[in-house]
Amino acid sequence: MAEAIPTRSGRLVGRRVGLLMESDFVEDEISYYRRRFAEEGAEVVLLTRLWGQQSLTFTGHETRAPITVSGDLESLDYGELTRLSALVVPSGMVSDRLRYTDDLAVPAPAVDLLRRAFRMPNLVKAFSCHGLLLLSAASDLLRGRSVTCHNNLVGDVRNMGADYTDQDVVVDGDLVTGRTVEECHLLARAVIDLLDAPAVAA
Numbered sequence: 001m002a003e004a005i006p007t008r009s010g011r012l013v014g015r016r017v018g019l020l021m022e023s024d025f026v027e028d029e030i031s032y033y034r035r036r037f038a039e040e041g042a043e044v045v046l047l048t049r050l051w052g053q054q055s056l057t058f059t060g061h062e063t064r065a066p067i068t069v070s071g072d073l074e075s076l077d078y079g080e081l082t083r084l085s086a087l088v089v090p091s092g093m094v095s096d097r098l099r100y101t102d103d104l105a106v107p108a109p110a111v112d113l114l115r116r117a118f119r120m121p122n123l124v125k126a127f128s129c130h131g132l133l134l135l136s137a138a139s140d141l142l143r144g145r146s147v148t149c150h151n152n153l154v155g156d157v158r159n160m161g162a163d164y165t166d167q168d169v170v171v172d173g174d175l176v177t178g179r180t181v182e183e184c185h186l187l188a189r190a191v192i193d194l195l196d197a198p199a200v201a202a
Contacts, residue, residue, distance in 0.1 A: 003034065003044075004034045004035045004037075004038035004039075004044065005038060006037075006038045006041050006042055006043050006044075007038065007039060007040070007041050008041065009041060010039060010040035010041030010042075011040045011041070011192060011195070011196040012037065012040040012041045012042035012085070012192060012195055012196070013040075013041030013042075014041070015041070015042040015043070015085040015086075015195060016042065016043045016044075016045055016083055016084050016085055017033075017037045017042050017043070017044050017045065017084070017085060017086045017087075017088060017191070018045050018047050018071075018084045018086065018087045018088065019033055019034070019044055019045065019046050019047065019088045019090065020047055020048065020073065020087070020088065020089050020090065020094055020095075020098060020110065020134075021046050021047065021048045021058055021067065021069045021090075021094060022048055022049075022058055022093065022094045022097035022098050023058040023059055023060075023093065023097060024058075024059075024060070024061045024092050024093035024094070024097070025058065025060050025061060025067070025090060025091075025092045025093075025094050026060065026061055026062065026090065026091045026092045026181050027060035027061070027062050027063055027065045028062070028181075029090055029091055029092070029128065029181050029184045030060075030067065030090060032184055032185065032188065033088060033090070033184065033188060036185070036188045036192075037188065037191075037192070040192055042085070042195075045071050045084070046067070046069040046070075046071050047069070047071040047072070047073040047076070048069045048071065048072070048073060048098070049072070049073055049074060049098065049108075049109050049110060050069075050070075050072040050074070054070060055068050055069060055070040056068070056069055057069075060092075061092050061093070073109055073110055073113050074109045076113060078116070081113075081116060081117065081120065081123070082120070082123075084123060085122075085123065085124065085195050086123065086124040086125075086126060086191050086194075086195060087113075087114075087117050087123060087124070087125055087126070088126045088127075088128070088187075088191070089114075089125075089126065089127045089128065089131035089132075089134055090128050090129075090131060090181075090184075091128045091129035091130055091131065091180070091181035091184070092129075092130070092181070093130075094131070095127075095130055095131045095132070095133040095134035096130070096133050096134075098110035098134055099111060099133060099134050099136065099137060107137055107138070108137065110134060111134065111135070111137050111138050114134060114135065114138060114141065115138055115141065118141045121173070121174050122174070123174065124174050124175075124176060124191055124194050124195060125174060125175050125176070126175075126176040126177070126178075126187055126190075126191050127147075127149075127175075127176070127177045127178070128177075128178045128180075128181060128183070128184055128187055129149065129150045129178065129179070129180045129181050130149070130150050130152070130153060131149075131177075132147065132149050132153055132156070132157055132160075132162075132177065133153065133156070135160065136156060136160065139159070139160035139161060140161075142157060142160045142161060142162040143160065143161030143162065144161060144162070144163065145162050145163065145172050145175055146162070146163045146165050146170050146172040147162045147163070147164060147165065147170055147172065147175070147177040148164065148165050148166070148167050148168065148169065148170040148177045148178065148179045149164070149177060149179065150179065150180055167179070168183045168186055169183055169186045169187055169190050171190050171194065174194070176190045176191055176194065
């Protein structure tokens, strides 16, 4: 997958968008995010749990397309996290794989990352389709929030205390959720609009 080069003009020039990655991602969705955010001038940073490696190569769900990720989500300290304007959890099996923890007494690093991200109201958090699975171990983060998700997750998000809303995309403050991967363009548009709004301007 070719990396999209940010344009020098657009609504998000100088911004950075973090995109969580793992195997069984939806290729067209990831390509769209990388291209669309770059068109607005944003740098897209791919992040994953590297397990002590310099990089890992993942394969997509549809065509087994490879993508190599060198951004380590475990190394994101507060300073690095504040450099992000948005953090996107995509569709596919990404969230399910990233919520794995080998030590049940310790949250998965991606869950810990999201706990810190939710304490930062200027950082837009976006979840597509099955992405909210990543918050199953941190249900307090969704309690009382309005969200949408894939039909298969409606019971899960209600059990997390969220207010399921039957819409393609739902924006609740700094939280953006999309129903399925088919709405990824709407989710990206909502993220761009939020980042371009004065209320969340850096």
